[in-house]
Amino acid sequence: xxxxxxxxxxxxxxxxxxxxxxxxxxxxxxxxxxxxxxxxxxxxxxxxxxxxxxxxxxxxxxxxxxxxxxxxxxxxxxxxxxxxxxxxxxxxxxxxxxxxxxxxxxxxxxxxxxxxxxxxxxxxxxxxxxxx
Amino acid sequence: xxxxxxxxxxxxxxxxxxxxxxxxxxxxxxxxxxxxxxxxxxxxxxxxxxxxxxxxxxxxxxxxxxxxxxxxxxxxxxxxxxxxxxxxxxxxxxxxxxxxxxxxxxxxxxxxxxxxxxxxxxxxxxxxxxxxxxxxxxxxxxxxxxxxxxxxxxxxxxxxxxxxxxxxxxxxxxxxxxxxxxxxxxxxxxxxxxxxxxxxxx
Amino acid sequence: xxxxxxxxxxxxxxxxxxxxxxxxxxxxxxxxxxxxxxxxxxxxxxxxxxxxxxxxxxxxxxxxxxxxxxxxxxxxxxxxxxxxxxxxxxxxxxxxxxxxxxxxxxxxxxxxxxxxxxxxxxxxxxxxxxxxxxxxxxxxxxxxxxxxxxxxxxxxxxxxxxxxxxxxxxxxxxxxxxxxxxxxxxxxxxxxxxxxxxxxxxxxxxxxxxxxxxxxxxxxxxxxxxxxxxxxxxxxxxxxxxxxxxxxxxxxxxxxxxxxxxxxxxxxxxxxxxxxxxxxxxxxxxxxxxxxxxxxxxxxxxxxxxxxxxxxxxxxxxxxxxxxxxxxxxxxxxxx
Numbered sequence: 143x144x145x146x147x148x149x150x151x152x153x154x155x156x157x158x159x160x161x162x163x164x165x166x167x168x169x170x171x172x173x174x175x176x177x178x179x180x181x182x183x184x185x186x187x188x189x190x191x192x193x194x195x196x197x198x199x200x201x202x203x204x205x206x207x208x209x210x211x212x213x214x215x216x217x218x219x220x221x222x223x224x225x226x227x228x229x230x231x232x233x234x235x236x237x238x239x240x241x242x243x244x245x246x247x248x249x250x251x252x253x254x255x256x257x258x259x260x261x262x263x264x265x266x267x268x269x270x271x272x273x274x
Numbered sequence: 275x276x277x278x279x280x281x282x283x284x285x286x287x288x289x290x291x292x293x294x295x296x297x298x299x300x301x302x303x304x305x306x307x308x309x310x311x312x313x314x315x316x317x318x319x320x321x322x323x324x325x326x327x328x329x330x331x332x333x334x335x336x337x338x339x340x341x342x343x344x345x346x347x348x349x350x351x352x353x354x355x356x357x358x359x360x361x362x363x364x365x366x367x368x369x370x371x372x373x374x375x376x377x378x379x380x381x382x383x384x385x386x387x388x389x390x391x392x393x394x395x396x397x398x399x400x401x402x403x404x405x406x407x408x409x410x411x412x413x414x415x416x417x418x419x420x421x422x423x424x425x426x427x428x429x430x431x432x433x434x435x436x437x438x439x440x441x442x443x444x445x446x447x448x449x450x451x452x453x454x455x456x457x458x459x460x461x462x463x464x465x466x467x468x469x470x471x472x473x474x475x476x
Numbered sequence: 477x478x479x480x481x482x483x484x485x486x487x488x489x490x491x492x493x494x495x496x497x498x499x500x501x502x503x504x505x506x507x508x509x510x511x512x513x514x515x516x517x518x519x520x521x522x523x524x525x526x527x528x529x530x531x532x533x534x535x536x537x538x539x540x541x542x543x544x545x546x547x548x549x550x551x552x553x554x555x556x557x558x559x560x561x562x563x564x565x566x567x568x569x570x571x572x573x574x575x576x577x578x579x580x581x582x583x584x585x586x587x588x589x590x591x592x593x594x595x596x597x598x599x600x601x602x603x604x605x606x607x608x609x610x611x612x613x614x615x616x617x618x619x620x621x622x623x624x625x626x627x628x629x630x631x632x633x634x635x636x637x638x639x640x641x642x643x644x645x646x647x648x649x650x651x652x653x654x655x656x657x658x659x660x661x662x663x664x665x666x667x668x669x670x671x672x673x674x675x676x677x678x679x680x681x682x683x684x685x686x687x688x689x690x691x692x693x694x695x696x697x698x699x700x701x702x703x704x705x706x707x708x709x710x711x712x713x714x715x716x717x718x719x720x721x722x723x724x725x726x727x728x729x730x731x732x733x734x735x736x737x738x739x740x741x742x743x744x745x746x747x748x749x750x751x752x753x754x755x756x757x758x759x760x761x762x763x764x765x766x767x768x769x770x771x772x773x774x775x776x777x778x779x780x781x782x783x784x785x786x787x788x789x790x791x792x793x794x795x796x797x798x799x800x801x802x803x804x805x806x807x808x809x810x811x812x
Contacts, residue, residue, distance in 0.1 A: 159279075162811060191784040192288045194469055194742050195731025198781035200595065230593045230811050231779050232279050237473050238731040238744050239784045240282035269279025270811065277746075278776045289733055330736055357738040380737035462735060 149177055149249045153264035161272030162229045168264070170247045171220040176207075181250040181257065183207045183217060187225045189268075192240045202228055233267040243268045286433045286441075287469035292462070295339035297432070300425045310344050313416060320414045322348065322375045322402015327410055328419030331460025334406040337419060338379055348375035348402060355380035362388060367395050374401040381405035421461045423451035429461065430468065444475065500542065501680070501797065507538040508676055519637060520644055527637060550715060596699075597780040599788075599806035604694035606709045606766070611693045611805035614789060622675065622682040629671035636661075636668050684799050689714020691763075691803055693790060699808035700788075702775045708752065710792060711764040718794035718801055719762045723752035723769070726804070727776065730785040747775075751790070763794075777811040 155168035166187060176183055187203040203225040207217040223245075234241040244263045252258040290296060301309030317324050326334050342350060349371055353362065360383045366376065376396055381389065389411065396403040405411055427450050434441040448471065450464065457463035514530030604610040616624075643657040689712050696707035712718055727747035732739060751769035779786035789804040 158281075191781060192282065192290060193285065193729075193731050193784065194289060194466070195733050196783040197290055198783050200781070228594050230777055231595045232777065232811065233281055234776050234779070234786070235277040235280045235282040236729050236776075236786070237746055238729040238742055239779070239786060240285075240288075241779070242282055265281060267279060267281045271279060276774050278774055335736065355737060356734060383737055 148258065148260045149173070149180075149251065151247050151249060151260060151262035153245055153247060153262055155245060155264055155266050157266075159267040159269050159272060160227055162227065162232065162268060162270060164227055164272065166225045166227050166245065166266070167223070168245060169220050169222045170245070170262075172247075172249065175219055176214060176217070176249060177251040179251050179253060180209065180214060181252070182248075183214060184246075184248045184250075185221070185223065186246050186248075187227070187244075188246060189231055189241055189243050192242060193236065194238045200231075227268060231268070233269055285469055285472050287465050287472060291433055292465045294335035297336060297429055299333055299337045299340040300428060302422055302425065306340065310341060313341060314344055314347075316416060317345075317402070317404065318347070320416075321400075322404065323396075323413050324402075324404050324416030325381070325411050325413040326404075326406045326417050326419065327408065327415070329408060329459050331457070331462030331464075332419040332421050333461065334419050335379055337417060338377065338404075338406055342377065345375060347373065349373050350375050350377055352377045353379065355383040357383065360384060362392070366392070370399050370401040374399075375404060376401060377404045379406045381411050382407040382409065421454060421459055423454055426450050426454050426461050426464060429465075433465075434468070434472075444472065498797075500546070503538060503542075504535075504680070504683075507534045510534045512672070519641055522641065522645060522648075524637070524641060593777070593810060595780055596778050596808065596810060598699070599778070599808045601698050604709070605692075606711070607694035607696045607707055609695050609698040611695060611698075611790060611807060614804045614806045618678065618682040618685040622678040625671070625675040625678045629668070629675040632671050633668045636664050640665065681799060684716065684797055685801070687714050687716040688712060688718060688796055688801065689716075691718070691792060691801075693792060693803075693805045695790075695807070699778075699810040700771050701810055702771050702812050703773045705768050705770050707766065707768050708790070709764065709766045716796050717762055718796050720754040721752065721763060721765055721792065721794040722750065722754045724791045724793070725749040725751055725771065725775075725807075726789050726791045728787045728789070730787065732783040748791075749775075754794075771809070773812075775809055778808045 150173035151170065152173070153168060153170040155166070160166050170185065172183070184204070184206045186201055186205070188199055188201045190199040191197050207214040209215070225245075227243075231241050233243055242265055244265045246261060246263050248259060248261045250257060250259045298306055299309075300306065326337055328334050342352060351366070351370075351374065353366065353376070355378065362384065370376070376392070378384075378392070384392070393403065393412075403413065404416065405413060430445070430450060434444055436442065436445065448468070453464050453467060454461065457467075511531045511534040514534065515527045518524075518526035518530045600612050601609040602612070639657075639661055643654055643661060646654045646657065691710065691712045694709045697704060700706055708723060710721065710723070725748070726745055728743055728745050730741055730743050732741045734740075749772045751771075752765070752767055775788075776786055778788055788807050788809045790807050792801075792803050792805070794801045
């Protein structure tokens with residue numbers, strides 16, 4: 143079967159806010175599984191800045207599944223995850239500088255010479271109070 | 275309400291929405307794909323030699339970002355220079371492969387001698403040279419960028435559509451053509467001003 | 477051995493009278509005006525070489541004369557002040573026994589702390605003499621500002637003077653005022669005068685800061701934690717005493733972006749928290765000052781990324797000789 147539509151990725155987090163050094167818990171699922179021509183599935187927990195300046199990013203957790211090393215075939219789907227978050231940086235809604243935390247799933251697929259990708263983000267708050 | 279530990283609101287005029295490549299380049303007289311195709315044709319006619327010139331914030335880097343992906347007939351080597359990074363790596367002067375196109379964004383950051391050296395290298399090896407600058411660098415004109423008030427209004431409408439309840443009344447009292455004139459045709463400065471306006475209003 | 481309270485440190489030597497200071501500044505202003513007048517006269521009479529001589533000579537003569545007349549007195553004052561100044565041990569004792577103790581363990585080096593709080597970088601401190609940490613001053617010094625202002629003023633006015641002299645020569649030759657030239661040059665001359673005025677203003681501030689001396693700020697804890705009580709000690713070395721000293725904790729956001737071919741950094745002060753209020757100190761509002769302050773809660777921690785930063789400084793403001801004084805000292809605010 144030739145897949146014509148792009149993969150449908152859903153990410154659900156246990157809550158909207160987490161405390162520093164806490165555990166980020168959630169699940170992501172690729173509806174129907176990764177495409178047959180998937181090159182990689184990547185899951186990362188990261189922060190990025192936004193605002194007036196050039197964006198910076200920092201990665202707290204990164205995991206990749208690829209067909210070449212056999213990990214993609216055995217990737218659980220749905221995939222539950224628990225990631226220990228760092229102390230900093232906290233989520234911040236500044237004027238020139240803003241800091242976002244997100245869980246991201248990126249799927250790369252497609253034949254050689256026609257690589258496509260789909261990225262899905264789920265944003266959460268890293269807040270000292272642990273609550274929104 | 276404290277800003278700390280709070281999920282940030284998204285300013286529609288943040289860098290990620292206005293940087294080159296994020297906003298499609300708008301040609302004044304024809305749709306973008308046709309405009310880009312015309313530029314690719316013209317570049318072919320001049321054997322890959324051309325310059326994109328225009329004032330600050332008029333879309334030179336944006337046009338380049340739109341043009342690069344459609345230059346499929348060339349082996350593109352893209353270099354971006356700015357006031358803090360003006361050096362050319364020695365690899366630039368290695369003998370290029372056939373069909374090479376050297377693209378230098380910010381060509382005027384180089385000194386006179388470096389510019390002469392780059393031109394001589396490209397002429398000697400028959401590779402193309404496409405540059406952006408604020409004034410003519412002596413290459414054939416590929417395109418002269420200039421922001422029209424209509425284009426500016428279209429860009430602003432795309433970033434902050436007034437039909438959306440989030441932006442209702444946001445542009446009240448903001449005269450886009452007048453602000454464009456005040457910033458000497460720099461759409462970038464107008465967008466920075468709208469960034470501050472959004473932050474102040476929220 | 478008794479538990480009697482420690483005697484307060486002996487009073488410092490009396491400061492020079494404010495009348496003398498005012499007279500000195502007034503003389504400096506008059507001298508500068510005379511210099512400007514001489515420079516203008518030299519320009520009008522066509523003696524281009526004498527323009528800088530006429531401008532700087534009176535100031536130089538006044539400076540040398542003041543040093544000869546007032547120098548010995550100032551040196552005597554400073555010697556007396558240093559002999560009568562409270563000893564470091566008594567200052568530390570008045571600060572309830574807190575000081576820099578030998579063998580005190582320094583906070584973990586940044587290689588360890590970075591693992592705990594990524595993106596929170598140390599503002600950089602040195603060991604203090606009274607309290608544990610001496611903060612480093614940030615920002616352009618008054619001398620740098622004065623130097624830059626003078627350089628810009630000289631550059632602008634040197635180029636402009638040739639056009640002005642040419643216009644006056646035309647006037648002398650023709651006997652008629654060349655109105656067109658004069659009208660064209662007027663805005664440029666006004667800008668030049670503004671630059672001279674600005675350079676003069678920064679010069680006075682630099683001079684005042686030289687006499688104010690180094691202002692050192694020390695804290696008992698660093699990095700700072702929101703909600704904690706921190707002891708702050710401020711002292712100065714110079715002759716001219718700072719009064720109405722206030723301390724604020726100021727937060728600045730910095731965002732670096734590429735605008736075409738140039739990199740620019742936008743800065744904005746987003747929070748100012750007063751820590752020391754000059755009116756609230758029962759012992760007076762001058763220096764040396766030692767006080768406990770509570771760092772407010774709910775602060776965003778320091779943040780350092782390549783293009784985006786959140787910086788905290790302790791800002792010390794005061795008044796000296798009628799001028800406002802302000803210095804910033806970098807601090808790190810850790811997350812609690």
